[in-house]
Amino acid sequence: MDTRAVGLNAIGIGKSYGAFRALKDVSLDIGRGEFLTLLGPSGSGKTTFLMILAGFEQATSGRLMSEGVDITARSAEARSFGMVFQGYALFPHMNVEQNIAFPLQVRKMSRDAVGRRVAEMIQRVGLTGHEKKLPAQLSGGQQQRVALARALVFEPSVLLLDEPFSALDKHLRGRMQDEVKRLHQDFGTTFIFVTHDQSEALSLSSRIAIFNHGELLQVATPQDVYERPANRFVAEFLGEINLLPVENIGDCSIGTGGSFEGARLTGPRQEHAGGAGTLAIRPEHMSLADGCPRDANGVAASIIATTYLGSAMRLGLATRGGTRIIVTLPTETAAKALTNGPDLWVTWPMDKGFLLPEGR
């Protein structure tokens, strides 16, 4: 519905605090109307990058472009991107209506128009009946809605959200995630969303940018970062993964593979430098068998621990050489596999593993 959304191009953005480099040469193209998530551990520079996008912080180096215009030096007021802060940052002395009306009054909109827009926005975020309450009288989820409404009511070209749900309980978090997704579709604005929760990032975004130590490690769709991580850090950060050390990496007729405890394991064809490396496989891509499979990878292992997770079972195994492997299976499948005793084979399709370069 909105055509005001803009794209942003960060070109070689760096930020130093004294000798400490909080951001190192970050280049990132953000598409118009996209839902981009900045994901990374605490202290990785996500907030710093967001503050530079919003104009609250000045980058030490690099440029910021918007639709071909250099906006590096433009002030935060002039950029007027909507922003939802960690901890909401609502005006404590204003009630819900006044909070949401603030950006419209700044824009010198007529009283009638302000009233209409605020009422519409209150209805859209489900705050009807709470118009006259002060922020301190609202629950966490309601405060979050006010913050969203205040940031969206003036139809900003970009909405920046800094860990908006970190203070909410799991149930409410899920509901708010759905709501934010809906608001993104309704408004069509470019959303840039910071989180350190990988499942939140995977479920919400059109693309994920992964940060660590001030560096941008990978930008790709959720499926790509999950199934084709650029390096070991990304692979491990996005959820549980099995890492098998392999040697003698080389190509064969069906892909690229390496040796692990005497067996030849194969993954999809990819660039490699030979020698040793790591083969990474997600636990949910593995299954159990009582013999070595012919057209899939297989490793002999024995079960050492089982954890019941409700719908699934998490099995801890050890190979003959002592490497730990984790397999998650639907509860019934796991129960069937367990009847054959502790010694069995872990198998996975050849296209599901991927080789990670050594180091990093």
Next chain:
Amino acid sequence: MAAAAPFSRAEEEGPSVSLAPDHRTEWGRQATPRRASRWIGFCFIAPLLAFLALVYVIPFLGVAEWSVTLPKPGIGQYERLATDPLVLSVFLRTFRICAIVTFVSVTAAYAIAYVWVRGTLLQRRLTELCILIPFLISVLTRAFGWLALLSSRGLVNTWLQASGLIDSPLQLARNEFGVVLGMTHVLIPFAAFPLASAMRSVDERVLLAARGLGASRLRIFWRVFLPMTASGLIGAALIVFVFTLGFFVTPAILGGGRSIMVAELVYLRMFQSPDWGLGAAVSVVLVLIVGALMAALFRFARPAMIGGGR
């Protein structure tokens, strides 16, 4: 309307209230040390309470008795107080000076506290020095210091005359101007402390949010920062007003007997003319006014004093 917040909290804590029977014994055991520690606490403040009673409350009750017994029993002194033009004019002047001093020192303290809390590191340190050093110098010394500056042969007049800007000395002391100036100087730190505390509790992100929503600096100040520090303003104004009401040294010296304020009136009635009954009645009224203002202070501005902000 503030009741809504505690309600929602109670709701969240609801389920945890149901205690298993074996927990009850633990609660019972806890009660004993808690009650004991409360008494120990009282023991610590008891000497202070006793001192206050001995030095203030008992003598004040004596003064209150004088006000209705001297020179003869009855409320005659209070009737005099309400009708005597001299007494009324002193009360009126006191309130006028209090209002001016409160306005000037709270306004100045607001600016000072702003730099103190939000300035650069150097600005903050300098402000701290400028607030603390005068704060540590006795009020009497400072009053005489002002007199040395402001009297008709004081430094200011000497300079102005030497530079040829004026022919005859300006009347800077021994009038309301001198009193206001001297008292403002004394009271600015008292206003700056609660204001700085209120400003410190303003969340930086709220101000950033206002900026991000497109507001100019002026609008952020009027619509966000000022209202968020309003409790500190009320607290500072009440503190200054209460102090000013009972001020004696500074007005007595800088007013030079011409701009008499209430406290000085009491002194004069008690020690210069044998009019103890009226002096006592004025004292009682003064204490009642101060008491009411202190009650207002604790009622409305306590969070700002303690640093809670909102």
